[in-house]
Amino acid sequence: AALCAPPHAAATALLTMSSNSNNNNNSAAANAMDSREARILARRKRIQERLASLHQGDVGGGKEGDKKEEVSKGKQQVIESMRRLFRVKHRTDADVTSVRVGSDSREQKHRVQEEKTRQELREKLLSEAEHSARQNAAVAMRWADLFSIEVPQDLYEEIEKQRSACEKIIASKDGLIGDIKNELKHKDEEFVKTLKRQAEDIDLLLQYMSRQFVEMQTAYKEELGDIEEALLQERGALLASNRAEIQELFDKRSRLEQEFMERYLASVENYQQMLEALRVSDAEEYHILKIRLETDIQNLEQHLETMRATYQLNTEKLEYNYRVLVERDHENQATINQQKRKISRQRDILSGLKTRYAETERRYLDENMKLTDEYKRTTEQFKDLQGKFRLFEQVDTRKYAEVWGMKEAEVVGIVRQLLAADKVLHEQQLGWDWRPPSDAVFTVGGGAAAEARATDADVDEDAAAAAADAELAARLHDPRYAGALGMLCDEAGFLVDSKAQSMLEKLPRDEAGRVRAESILRALGIADGAAFDALMAALRPDSTIEMRAKGKGGPASGMLGGGADGSGGGGDAGNEGELLVKPDDAIRRLKAYVEVEAPARAGTGISGPARAAGAARRAAEVEQEFWARMDKVISAKGSRVWAVLERQLERYHQLLVQRSSSLNEVESLQHQNNELRTLLNQYLGSRINSELVVPPTVMI
Amino acid sequence: MAAIAPFIVAPLKDLCVKEVAANFENTPDFGPLPDKYVKKVVDILPIDLPLELAGTSINDEDYWKRRCCARWSTLEVTAHAASWKQLYFERNLEDALEQYDPAINSIDDLRRLMTYSRRFVQTIRLRQLPSHLDLNIMFDCMINSPSSLSVHYSLKNVGMDYDRSLFGMKLADCRALARCLEKAETLTHLDLSNNGLDDDKVRMLASGLVENVSITHLNLAHNKIADRGMRALAKLLDARSVISMLELQDNHVHTEGAKSLARALKSNCSLISINLRLNRTGDDGLKVIADALRGSRSIQRLNVSSNSAGVNAAAALAALVRVSESLTELDASVNTEFGSEGVETVRRAVEQNTSLQRVDVRQCGGHVDDELALAENLRARQERRARTKTLQRPA
Secondary structure (H helix, E strand, O other): OOOOOHHHHHHHHHHHHHOOOOOHHHHHOOOHHHHHHHHHHHHHEEEEHHHHHHHHHHHHHHHHHHHHHHHOOOHHHHHHHHHHHHHHHHHHHHHHHHHHHHHHHHHHHHHHHOOOOHHHHHHHHHHHHHHHHHHHHHHHHHHHHHHHOHHHHHHHHHHHHHHHHHHHHHHHHHHHHHHHHHHHHHHHHHHHHHHHHHHHHHHHHHHHHHHHHHHHHHHHHHHHEEEEEEEHHHHHHHHHHHHHHHHHHHHHHHHHHHHHHHHHHHHHHHHHHHHHHHHHHHHHHHHHHHHHHHHHHHHHHHHHHHHHHHHHOHHHHHHHHHHHHHHHHHHHHHHHHHHHHHHHHHHHHHHHHHHHHHHHHHHHHHHHHHHHHHHHHHHHHHHHHHHHHHHHHHHHHHHHHHHHHHHHHHHHHHHHHHHHHHHHHHHHHOOOOOOOOHHHHHHHHHHHHHHHHHHHHOOOOEEEEEEEEHHHHHHHHHHHHHHHHHHHHHHHHOOOOOHHHHHOOOOOHHHHHHHHHHHHHHHHHHOOOHHHHHHHHHHOOOHHHHHHHHHHOOOHHHHHHHHHHHHHHHHOOHOOOOOOOHHHHHHHHHHHHHHHHHHHOOOOOOHHHHHHHHHHHHHHHHHHHHHHHHHHOOHHHHHHHHHHHHHHHHHHHHOOOOOOOOHHHHHHHHHHHHHHHHHHHHHHOOOOOHOOOOOOOOHO | OOOOOOHHHOOOOHHHHHHHHOOOOOOOOOOOOOHEEEEEEEHHOOOOOOOHHHHHOOOOOHHHHHHHHHHHOOOOOOOOOOOOHHHOOOOHHHHHHHHOOOOOOOOHHHHHHHHHHHOOOEEEEOOOOOOOOOOOOHHHOOOOOOOOOEEEOOOOOHHHHOHHHHOOOOOOHHHHHHHHHOOOOOOEEEEEOOOOHHHHHHHHHHHOOOOOOOEEEEOOOOOOOOHHHHHHHHOOOOOOOOOOOOEOOOOOOOHHHHHOOOOHHOOOOOOOEEEOOOOOHHHHHHHHHHHHHHOOOOOOEEOOOOOOOOOOHHHHHHHHHOOOOOOOEEEEEOHHHHHHHHHHHHHHOOOOOOOEOOOOOOOOOOOOHHHHHHHHHHHHHHHHHHHHHHHHHOO
């Protein structure tokens, strides 16, 4: 088997190779065995039968038929050819590979057989080895016995026996060797046979391959012919159908052309008739027009004649005019010359004037420079002056404030004295109940005015504004004014501006009220405490602001009213905060307030000086008000009472004086009396009396 | 014309071309010569230029064709990537290796040849290697090449000097090759068929193949691999194996070897084709192989012809055919013990399957009608496929 392996392997490899490339190979051999041929024929027949049955029983048969109808004849032929070629290829493939299969099968059998013989041989070898080993052992055992034999014949016999035994062993071994040699020879023969067989196989294979090649070639040729024929037929059919179609299209086209021609001729006829009609009508129109135009020509000729006459006249007139104009032209020429001369003269003058002008300008420039310097100097002087003025003003103001303070203290002292006198008069002389005026009478006036003056003089505008704002804010927070502000918010909500309105929605309630009030105050133009106070005053029920608004009498009458207001307010100072005008009247009051205050305030809040002037004015007003209030500390009624009281007291005084003089008289008389008495007593008690004839005592 | 020709002075261009061709060996550079003239020069270049020079500077296929045809008589250029140049270099190297004799040739010359041939050589087919050269030399000299190696340790045209010892691989060869395979990173095809490999040699080779991750086609056909060798090979076919084609036809694999192969196949997912033709796996062996393949999604071709398999194996194959969606070719011919029953079950299974294109159950003791029906079924299937292809092709 080992000997056989390499050639066999080579042969199988060759077979595999050739079967793999069976389509490409070609060689010439054409010997077929009869039996094989017969088998192949029988198989083919069976295949045909099976194929028929398969096609009948094919489930997709109907479908395939439908499909085939759809595809073209050429394609169908291609498919058919492919199928036929497949069949041929399959059949011949099977033939070609059958050689390999056959050889495989033989090899398989051979191997099985070989394995069996190998097994047998091995068994035989093993058994022989065992057998010979046993015999060997027997022989070896007998050798020992030989030494004990002393009879030569016996020994010879025994040795002969041993030899025969050995020979037997050798014979059996030889037999085995012969077997193996036989086997080897057999193998050699088999190998040669196998080689022959494989050579035959290869021949067969080559033969099959060549046959397959030839068959395939012829089949391909046939199929190619068929396909070409089918394609040609298809092409012919297609050409015929296309030709018919083209013919049809041509017919259609000629028919259409015919129709078009007819229509064309008809329309030509129609148009000619229309043209004829148009010509006739145009000729008639032309005649009419011609007649009319001829009459027109005659008219125009007449007109031309008249116009000619007119033109003649005109020509004459114009000729005359022309002559006149020529004359004038001469004159004008002369004038022009004159003017030209004048112009040249004027030019000379102009140049002279220009030089003079330049000179003058230079002079003026110098002058201007000088004046500018002077102006600068003057400005500096002015500034110095202003500085001085401001200094003096400050000094004056301070002095004024000092004087004011002094005078105010004086006045207050006097007024207080006056009030004290009034009180004494009321309580002691008249026995009436005396009500003192409020302290506001003394506090409001003087200090604020002085302060205002000081503010005007010293503090700059920002500080003033800040102070005013702070003052205003303080007033706004003052609970005394809460009621008034609430009413203001309710009644004058329309004054709140849009920005504040939008801000209000985000704020808490009390804050919103305050902001709204601020917004309204801003709208009313109130920027400091004084203005706020004025507003509050306007909102009091007893305000005269409306009358002031109507009268617009001026600051003096306003101040008088204000003074009266103040004195009136002095009466009921206790419940000042709660008293407010009725809500219905609030708007009217506000309007009046705006009318009164607006002109006064027009300039304020915008520029510093104006603002200062305003403050000064307000301070002056306050001062005036203060003086007026001081004046009116004692009312007219009080004055009247005082006058009557004075009169009566004078009378009483006179009376008292009389009485006093009378008392003095009485007193002197009594004194005289007393003196006289003493004198009498003296006289009576004197010694003379005793000496006297008749003593006086006797006489009494 | 012929009479006048000697008097006509050839154009200067032609003269120049000739001159360039004559001196090409000294100045092997075309410089800025237009392609038209390069072609002309190459056409008349001598075919005995030194190989190194020609290899580096000439890429013209016609030149190489000329050179090849002058040297060898039968040539198949398609087997060499359709490149005459590659063909020349491969054949040249093959000849050098096949005829190498350490007593005559210098190993350094061979090394040099391999070193400058490596750029052009992809495939090496050695039909004989009498020198039993250590292939390490080749792998050392030819880095990243070749991709395909086929070695037959045999002797051609030996005639009456036949000696068994001249044929087949020796254990030392196996050891050397195994060491090469450990390092080879570009080798994809390895063909060691007909090398008289027995179990020990295969085990030696397998020890090298285990380290290799590039070989996809392994051909060990026509050897003497038995069960132990099969067990060693089965170890190569684990889950991370990349071998997709395994050729083991004409070996001595018995039932035990088949079982170890089946065990390996269960986890393998790379094998596409297995050829076990002419082995002795027997009924049980084939059965376990078919059972193992049932879970495989990659197997496409299975050849188990001539394996003395019986009815059980036929049933297992039928089950495989029923389940598998990847199998396209099945060759189970010459398993005579299948009997008519086995063949019929296979036929039924094939009718249920859709992927198979080729089934061979000839000489299996089956009924002729079954065989024919099977062949007819497959043929009809193939025809249908061809027809749909024809119809789909745009007119």
